[in-house]
Amino acid sequence: MTRPTIIAIHGNGGGAFRFARLRPFFTENAPVAFEALTLPGFGGTPRDPDCRTLADYADRIEQFLTRIDAPRILLGHGIGGSLALEYLQRFAPSVTGVILHAPVGARLDTRWFPRVMGFPATRELGKRMLASPVLRPLWRRMLFSQPVPDDVANRFFAEYGACEAFGQMFELITAEWFAALEPITIPAILLWGARERVLTLDQAADFRAKLPAATIEIVSDWDHFPMLEQPEAYARKLMALSARLLAPANVV
Template sequence: MTVTILAVHGNGGGGTRFERVAEHLPDESTRFEYFDLPGFNGTPIDPEATDVAAYADKVADVIESLRRPDEPVVVLGHGIGGSIALDLASRRPETMDGLILHAPVGADLDTRLFPRLMSTKPVREVLRRMVAARPLRPIWRKLFFPIGAPKEDTDTFFEGYRDCAAFGQMFEIIDVEWFEALAPVTELPVVLLWGEHDRVLKSGQTEGITAKTPNAEKVIEPGWDHFPMLEQPEEYARVISTLAADLVTNPSA
């Protein structure tokens, strides 16, 4: 059986952050796909996408275009991509066969410092420009990639912020009210995946996400920070392909 994994990227960049992962899939039993959400990586922003559900429905459209007979689809959402995937699973669980939420955004939005700092448009725009600024990249590399990633890949990552028209909007639509209104996902097998040393979205937030995924399996990967798809792509490919296969072969495990 072949399992399709559709990766939904986080904020600031696009699907290109998963390129190295695709190169390291263990065998032909996994088909790995990724794409750019509207307003990311230079793609035009959709003026009608004014809430998380609208972005989630875009993911549903991609799933539909990828569907093959008798081939399950597992959605992998990272960061705000996890938020969007969670929204889709909450409203339209029939669109997918399994869900991997890798450090999703949603828990503790009313108490965490960073979401509160990003509550105003000027602050969001300044940060986006700073992350994209080439002179500051040596600093950002140490902060974002403490384990280390190829310079070519990190340059692509930072350039993504320059071309991200939807960056600020994500902080507006992914909020406490959105998260609290989500119906719990109980009809799908779900894995909550976190890096043990994630400094962007700490693994302790799994408890908050569990309220919306009460039956989820929790997996904490030692040695991972927030971007293992760039720092440890071979290991990341192995872990997510194994998790996806387990979700569709042992959905009640």
């Protein structure tokens, strides 16, 4: 059988670079391969004027996935989880299973950050503030619980400034969009860090309604960005979860 591949979808502001620290652990001898894509308008890439809806972004994901042999595991982090949910609405048969890591979508009408970002002016201001070198020490304390190499952290924050699709995500990923999602029965895992501060663990139940076959995996010492803070542990966890999703009893 072809070696399975995890295909990772990044969160808002960045691109495939967010998963770069995992590469050394996905060797040729690893049980699964790993690929990360950068969607148009993220990670310094130009925005695609034809990407007007989440369905358009799902099409771009499908174009990337179909170049990779099955079996495929889809991983979505943050808004990457939102994009993965939209993808499953249209292309679920393309993947064997899905891992949503602290996804965005639940309670968007009550959480303060999405509500603030509901205005175009605050979206642009928020993007500039996240990219600001002056504010970087503050953001590092707020977003990271453990040390991240300076070069990695600096690129992580700088990519916000170059993200042309940053504000668009707040226009497209809405409470109305989430409510309209149809439940999809597919082997799935909702992955959360117990120390998560960006998207709290109590939101997991909302995603279980959209993925009724999902189980919840909680890692005690993870915050929102373990792929940057604890790359080896993150890679090993993804390998273990992929094996669970690919087990014959889970394949539907």
